[in-house]
Amino acid sequence: MTTDPWSVRRLHAVNDAQIDALAGVLIDCVEGGASVSFMHPLTRERAEAFWRRVAQGVAAGERALLIAEDAQGLCGTVQLVLDQPENQPHRADLSKMLVPRRARRQGLGAALMRAAEATARECGKTLLVLDTANDEAARLYERLGWTRVGAIPDYALLPQGGLCDTIVYYRKLGG
Numbered sequence: 001m002t003t004d005p006w007s008v009r010r011l012h013a014v015n016d017a018q019i020d021a022l023a024g025v026l027i028d029c030v031e032g033g034a035s036v037s038f039m040h041p042l043t044r045e046r047a048e049a050f051w052r053r054v055a056q057g058v059a060a061g062e063r064a065l066l067i068a069e070d071a072q073g074l075c076g077t078v079q080l081v082l083d084q085p086e087n088q089p090h091r092a093d094l095s096k097m098l099v100p101r102r103a104r105r106q107g108l109g110a111a112l113m114r115a116a117e118a119t120a121r122e123c124g125k126t127l128l129v130l131d132t133a134n135d136e137a138a139r140l141y142e143r144l145g146w147t148r149v150g151a152i153p154d155y156a157l158l159p160q161g162g163l164c165d166t167i168v169y170y171r172k173l174g175g
C-alpha cells in the first residue's frame with residue numbers, strides 16, 4: 001500500500017489542460033533559477049509552445065512523457081527521448097525532470113526517476129544519459145545509482161544570466 005500523496009503515470013497523448021499545467025510547472029522552475037533551457041522571464045506563450053512540441057513528439061512515439069499528480073493537480077514531470085540514431089536503439093536521453101517548488105523535498109523527484117527508469121526498460125532501453133546543472137538533482141541521480149561522467153564548464157546560461165557548468169551522467173539498466 002502506498003502512502004505517497006501523488007501518483008505518477010505516462011501520458012500517450014497530451015490535452016490542453018495538461019499543456020497548461022505543464023507550462024505552469026516549467027515557469028515555476030525557471031522562476032526558481034533552474035537551468036532547463038529557458039531564460040527568465042519565461043512567458044506562458046513560450047512555455048506552452050515548448051510543451052506543444054513535446055506533445056507532438058509524444059504522439060509520434062519519439063518521447064515518453066511522465067507526469068505526477070496530487071490533490072492540487074500536476075506536480076512533476078520527466079521525459080525520455082526515445083528517438084535516437086539508428087546505431088543507438090538501446091539508448092534514451094532523460095530530460096526535463098521538473099518538480100514545482102511547492103512539491104519538492106518529499107521524494108517526488110526520486111519517484112519520477114524510478115518511474116522513468118521503469119518506462120525505459122518497458123521501451124527496451126538499456127542505457128540512459130542525462131546532464132544537469134542542478135546540484136540537488138545531481139545528488140538525487142547519484143543516490144539512485146547514476147554514474148557521473150564529468151562536468152562541462154560554462155555549458156549554459158542560468159535563467160537570470162551567468163554561465164553554469166553541466167554534469168553528464170549515465171545509467172545502465174540491468175536485466
Ligand SMILES: CC(C)(COP(=O)(O)OP(=O)(O)OC[C@H]1O[C@@H](n2cnc3c(N)ncnc32)[C@H](O)[C@@H]1OP(=O)(O)O)[C@@H](O)C(=O)NCCC(=O)NCCS
Nearest residue numbers: 029034097098099104105106107108109110132134137139
Ligand atoms: C531536482 C528536483 C527535480 C528534485 O525534486 P524533489 O522532488 O525535491 O526530489 P526529492 O524530494 O526526491 O529529493 C530532494 C531532497 O529532498 C530530500 N527528501 C526526500 N524526501 C524527503 C522527505 N520526506 N522529507 C525531507 N526531505 C526529503 C532528499 O533526501 C533530497 O535531499 P538532498 O537535496 O539533501 O539530497 C527539483 O528540485 C527540481 O525540479 N528542480 C528544478 C528543475 C531542475 O533543475 N531539474 C533537474 C533538471 S536535470
